[in-house]
Amino acid sequence: MKYKAFLFDMNGTMIDDMPYHIQAWHRILNELGAGISIERMKEECYGKNDELLERIFPGRFSPEEKKKMSWEKEKQYQDSFRPHLRLLDGLAEVLAKAKKDGIKMAIGSAAIMFNIDFVVDELQIRKYFDALISADEVRISKPDPETFLVCAEKLGVAPENCLVFEDSPKGVEAAARAGMDCAVITSLHEKEDFDGISNIVRFMKDYTAFSW
Numbered sequence: 001m002k003y004k005a006f007l008f009d010m011n012g013t014m015i016d017d018m019p020y021h022i023q024a025w026h027r028i029l030n031e032l033g034a035g036i037s038i039e040r041m042k043e044e045c046y047g048k049n050d051e052l053l054e055r056i057f058p059g060r061f062s063p064e065e066k067k068k069m070s071w072e073k074e075k076q077y078q079d080s081f082r083p084h085l086r087l088l089d090g091l092a093e094v095l096a097k098a099k100k101d102g103i104k105m106a107i108g109s110a111a112i113m114f115n116i117d118f119v120v121d122e123l124q125i126r127k128y129f130d131a132l133i134s135a136d137e138v139r140i141s142k143p144d145p146e147t148f149l150v151c152a153e154k155l156g157v158a159p160e161n162c163l164v165f166e167d168s169p170k171g172v173e174a175a176a177r178a179g180m181d182c183a184v185i186t187s188l189h190e191k192e193d194f195d196g197i198s199n200i201v202r203f204m205k206d207y208t209a210f211s212w
């Protein structure tokens with residue numbers, strides 16, 4: 001197989017939690033007067049929390065205020081999603097087989113480490129990963145390629161030998177700009193939302209039919 005590493009986006013790709021992020025942001029931003037619809041929130045749900053806040057309210061909040069709001073949003077998200085926290089179908093088997101086959105694995109997410117810790121520890125899957133790259137480890141998040149390039153560097157694998165798993169068009173774009181192929185999980189977005197992106201090797205709703 002051409003791939004020596006699997007790089008997983010987390011939210012929407014390993015777990016089906018994007019509706020919970022969208023709901024938490026929708027509530028918080030509208031309390032601040034954003035007047036934003038759920039449909040628009042779905043499109044805006046990418047990148048670091050402070051990048052998202054800056055897009056919606058340019059120049060309105062200090063870095064400290066944005067950090068505080070980010071923590072509040074993640075606490076709300078974790079409380080509401082915790083009862084539903086489980087891996088997408090087939091992913092547990094993929095992680096175990098990849099580990100056995102010597103394929104290196106990393107998580108490359110726009111989430112803060114607080115959320116990555118929540119997922120990998122509650123699901124007891126930390127042992128599978130050689131690197132965890134969160135919002136805290138990069139200067140700019142997706143669609144910038146930095147998240148996936150840092151993952152590849154930490155694993156010591158060339159970009160062309162990495163396969164990225166993503167669920168959002170901005171994440172797939174980040175993989176393309178990093179020079180990596182991408183398998184798309186259609187948990188939140190439809191196939192048509194990815195028109196014009198050329199690094200996609202397959203679409204799948206979960207991992208049950210994924211093999212190598």
Ligand SMILES: O=P(O)(O)OC[C@H]1O[C@@H](O)[C@H](O)[C@@H](O)[C@@H]1O
Pocket residue numbers: 009010011012021044045046047048049052108109110111112115142168171
């Ligand atoms: O890069 P990932 O794992 O899909 O995470 C993206 C999401 O991570 C969440 O923590 C952010 O609050 C969202 O705004 C963002 O869209």
